[in-house]
Amino acid sequence: MIEALKRRGISPSDLLFATLAGLTGVAGSYAVAGNTRRFVVAPIDALVVRMTPGEIVAFVIQNVGEEGHLLHIVLSFAIASGLLGATALVGLAAGRRFGRSVAGAAVAGALAWGLAASITTQPVLALGAAVPVAVWTAVGTGPGITADPDPSRRRSLLASAGALAFTGVSLAVGRSTGDADAAAGGTTTRDAEVTTLMQEAEEKSLDISGDVPGLVSSFEEFYNVDIAEFDPDLSPDGWSMTVTGEVGSDVTVTYDDLTDMPTEHRFVTLRCVGEGLNGRKLDTAVWTGTPIAPLLEEVDPEGECGCVMLRAEDDYFVQFPVEALEDGFLAWGMNGRSLPRAHGNPVRVLVPGHWGETNVKWLSEIELLDEETDGYWEQRGWHGTGPVNTVAKLWSDTTLANGRIEVAGHAYAGTRGIERVEVSVDGGDTWRDAELSDPLPGNDVWRQWRYEFDPDGTHDVVVRAIDGEGTLQPENRSESFPSGATGWVEKTIGR
Structure with a gap:
């Protein structure tokens, strides 16, 4: 050589x-x-x-x-x-x-x-x-x-x-x-409504001794997954988005146009389709933005198109049925500040109840289609555009000062909501209701849970959730590929 x-x-x-x-x-x-x-x-x-x-x-x-x-x-x-x-x-x-x-x-x-x-x-x-x-x-x-x-x-x-x-x-x-602006938000002043919502989340958070996040995740805590390592660096002043489609006329929306539209503040939870069953890619924030439906109606007033393709500045794209966007949201604020670059600044999409990968960051185009076509991850074998799977996470087990053991985590079921979380300390033979945090406003939000028990040797702890429609979380386990992890979370705890 x-x-x-x-x-x-x-x-x-x-x-x-x-x-x-x-x-x-x-x-x-x-x-x-x-x-x-x-x-x-x-x-x-x-x-x-x-x-x-x-x-x-x-x-x-x-x-x-x-x-x-x-x-x-x-x-x-x-x-x-x-x-x-x-x-x-x-x-x-x-x-x-x-x-x-x-x-x-x-x-x-x-x-x-x-x-x-x-x-x-x-x-x-x-x-x-x-x-x-x-x-x-x-x-x-x-x-x-x-x-x-x-x-x-x-x-x-x-x-x-x-x-x-x-x-x-x-x-x-x-x-x-x-890197400074990738992890931190902008300079938007938090208004009174966001402050009230953040305080409400803090007040409704359970007093958990273990390592379990509160009901609102900070910029630094919020999970982050992208197709490439390097995020687009866009300025609100130069940003615009095209709403186009098979029918009607194209509409171009600037950042000022968008922020002049009716503004809402929402609690929304995002879960990554690629995370493990008990992984920690599940977070919630207070998002500020405007509904997406009026823009879609402007392009397609007769409702003739059945599908929507969302395209991003980083060449990412997602397609799903147009009805999924009926309650969709174009967000430009997060926890009372402008979006961090890592989370889609200037504008991203939030699609209630759907996997996090459908919530496109750095939005550049909304295209209405008359027939289905695969999105980025669907072309690679995933099926992550459907509603999220119900899950109860077991994120901590702590021995308290009184000798009891506390187990705790979060539960999430998309827009179905969480009705109960049940805990078994004997491998699933008997079940008890866990304590749940009071629900936050909104229909796409997680809840905390905690449960205490007296230790007696080794315990096989199992947790499961019941969603707001009364449906029990599926027991059978599956890996994250291709449609998101399912199953009951189990952990052996003892001393």
Whole structure:
């Protein structure tokens, strides 16, 4: 392998410095762009996600689990580093040919800049990738290297250490550059109604000793799942959405148009279709927005279309029957502040009672259709656009000061609501009602539950919920793929 590379004029030292140049080029791009779509890896990651066959996606989800998304991120980083490293190889060859490190650095820097600018469409920020590539190319063709293509061990170690140090600093700088608004909300002032709702949720939360969230999740607590790693970074001032369809005239809605419409504040719970049976991808917030039905009626006043396709700025799309949106909601606020970027800023959709994946973030288009077509995840084997499955979560077990054991969690059944949660401490032979938090306003909201019992050895604790229609949560267990996890949650507790 090495001999074959040498015959092509590529020495081990060239590979080393090209690799360092590629890595530092990616790091430099991250330093100036942060964790945004202006980062050179982000468009590559989006392309990798789009191009990966559905069969592979389904296999990874089922066999690797939540960590599977790291595979496409690692691949995207490797591709970006390899492309930038290739520009350094060209620069190294040019520098050696002309006997000047400046020439090699200039060639590599120009090529890296052109590559990064074409990938990100950000010519100024592309310098963040180009400059490190040029520097490490210059080091690779510096004095003492031209006569002997293999640099000394000391030169190689110093270059590697420098690259690692530069990468570390770039990661720290990039994190502060681009991540601040991903986890925090905007500056919208919380109005009196939101304040009242938040206080009501706090007052209705049960006094639970274990690690169970309250009835409203904070920005930091709220789970987050997306098809790609890098979120769109949109401004309300520049945002608009098109409502289109098979009949009627298209309607374009700006952010100001939307926020001038009748405003509502709603408690809405979201649950991820891909979570495990007792997973924690289940959260609730107070959302601020406006009903979606009037916009649909404007485009299709006769109600001739039976399906709706929602499209997002990150190329995600979801389709379901139009009646599912009768109580749908276009949200621009969360817990009294503007949506965080990670949760769909400026505008997202909330579809009552449906799995979280249907609640499209970064909404860009609503299209009415006269026939069904598969959405993003349906093309990959999932069936997550239906109503959520009923579930009672067992999230904590705590020994209290009085010696009793407290078990607690949340229960959720979409718009059906929760009527009761039952607990068995003997493996399902006998059942007792758990204490439930008082219901919050709204028809798509979870409830907390807790139950205390006197320990007597080992207990097989089982929990199940009964929804507002009187239907018992199914006992039979199934995995999350393809239609969401089902079954009763069980846990062995003893001392």
